[in-house]
Amino acid sequence: MNILLGVTGGIAAYKALNLVRLYRKAGHEVQVVMTDSAQAFVAPLSFQALSGHPVRTELFDPEQEAGMDHIALARWADVLVIAPATANVLAKLSAGLADDLLTTLVLACDRPLVVAPAMNRVMWQQPVTQQNLQALQARGITVVPPGEGEQACGETGEGRLAEETAIVTATESVQSALSGSSKPKNDQAWLKTQAFLQGKQVLITVGPTQEPIDPVRFLGNRSSGRMGFALAQAASEAGANVTLIAGPVALPTPAGVRRVDVATAQQMFDAVQAEFAQTDVLIGAAAVADYRVAEPAEQKLKKSPDADELTLKLIKNPDIIGWAGEQKAQNGGKGPILVGFAAETENLEAHARTKLQTKQLDMICANQVGDKLGFDQPDNALTLITAEHTRHLTRSDKADQARQLLQVLLEWQADLKF
Ligand SMILES: Cc1cc2nc3c(=O)[nH]c(=O)nc-3n(C[C@H](O)[C@H](O)[C@H](O)COP(=O)(O)O)c2cc1C
Incomplete structure (x- = not known):
């Protein structure tokens, strides 16, 4: 080169x-x-x-x-x-x-x-x-x-x-990404996926969120953002117009992808709301904090010599993908395809199916974490679940999982009413 x-x-x-x-x-x-x-x-x-x-x-x-x-x-x-x-x-x-x-x-x-x-x-x-x-x-x-x-x-x-x-x-x-060397060039399924996604608006949330405790500390999580970035790259390679709403991660933006950086769940929610009306596919791959500190301290918290305990009051964050599901339901099922992620350490499929239903999503990608897979690992083994279908992907790198996920979206598009 x-x-x-x-x-x-x-x-x-x-x-x-x-x-x-x-x-x-x-x-x-x-x-x-x-x-x-x-x-x-x-x-x-x-x-x-x-x-x-x-x-x-x-x-x-x-x-x-x-x-x-x-x-x-x-x-x-x-x-x-x-x-x-x-x-x-x-x-x-x-x-x-x-x-x-x-x-x-x-x-x-x-x-x-x-x-x-x-x-x-x-x-x-x-x-x-x-x-x-x-x-x-x-x-x-x-x-x-x-x-x-x-x-x-x-x-x-x-x-x-x-x-x-x-x-x-x-x-x-x-x-x-530009030369396409990371994807199978003549793969028929991939060519069809390209035709399917060409010109579509794909919005992907990615990475962890950081909820401030005081000006120097925050509540975070172990999400590396790699799965979401791989999805952004794959969707962009397939010709989609991709916007990434990224929590704090140090990953380079894939070529041709528009990136909006945020830190907290509320900022991520605001950014999703701003983009939602123009979106054809929303993939919620971010690990959004469920709770935030009710009142972050304005100055750095000091260790008190007398107190062995410190209590932080947490309040609920907005449920971003749940909000999207509600918007779509209120609109008679019209709106973007909604794909969520469920990162679980136990009862993977059961938890994922509950999330699919309660959040009114079209597809959920169940993601076993904590067993040398998932967060901050190069490989993944997603289970893709809709109301009608389940597909277990065999373990592979996240770029491959991302392409397979998009191909399955195409395969199941009739049920997803795209
Ligand atoms: C000793 C010294 C070190 C500098 N280091 C940096 C630096 O690390 N990053 C930076 O943005 N500017 C730095 N600057 C300022 C730039 O050199 C200055 O803004 C210059 O106009 C940049 O020109 P350029 O962007 O055309 O190369 C430094 C200046 C000096 C005198």
Whole structure:
């Protein structure tokens, strides 16, 4: 794969050298474009030596424009990656600016873009930076979120460049989603699923929710979001317009998928309500907290020397998929296909069937958790249940389970009145 790597002016620019090395080791071709600021951190010659190509830095470069001009460079690329991406470049991309070679290339290139932001934690937390990121994600750009830890500026917090290996994985998964190498290309059932989902609006909730206890603590759960992200990728590959409403997870957004990030169950509910009217298929794969803390403390709770116990009062959260079922029932059964997930540690099918009925869903995907399957595991073995049918899927990776789930939706569509 041909990777065009943009390096911008952050302290983590030196880590992009290792990224080039890892890409080359994995068999990819890399050409590097550096912004002016990036060259203050690392010399272009280092990237030239590691990539085996001259490094491009100037938009107006008569020598290069006679050879590999910027349009040829954009056409050469299979994927564009910007790592590290400064707050400045995120703002420019969000606004659609093209005032240097890198940002011009982004606009001139119709290949997928992956950005890996890195910056001081205060810059990262600025509402304007977060808004820029959300705008990029909404356009289907893949963001590899930064990690937490010690920063070069001496502070500790979120904003460190993601691990280089995570950036390589995100780059390769974006590309494989586009080339379709992760799915069986000539599989008849999959081709039919594509015809079925083409242009449909698919809304997927995913990941855990976090319910604040105080400004630094929350109630959460072990959901990794992998199943929902696999579903988003599979539905997008099948030609659906996919929106992911994602609780806090550090997973790259699949290519072409619109992502809305939320933290609490209430925020997830608000986002689902905003999208519901335009939705053809709603898949509730998120592990939504049933309860939240009634009154989160405004300041960090302190350990009291006299009290051995601390009681938190919890109140019920909105039942998102239950609300969707009720809306559809009130509308005489018209509305999106509703698919829920039931993650259970015991009596899997019985609990799942109860949930199917009480929440008035069309299908439920029963998900055994806690036995080396389910949460935070690469594999799954779903049991798909509707009022008329039951299908046990054999254990496989979550990408395969996601494709099978969509194929079964197609198979059973007559009963689901799609
Ligand atoms: C020592 C130093 C370190 C910097 N580190 C970062 C950083 O990690 N992330 C960031 O967004 N900006 C950082 N900046 C600020 C950017 O270099 C500055 O916003 C610049 O205009 C970015 O240009 P570019 O986006 O075209 O590369 C740093 C600046 C200095 C002087």
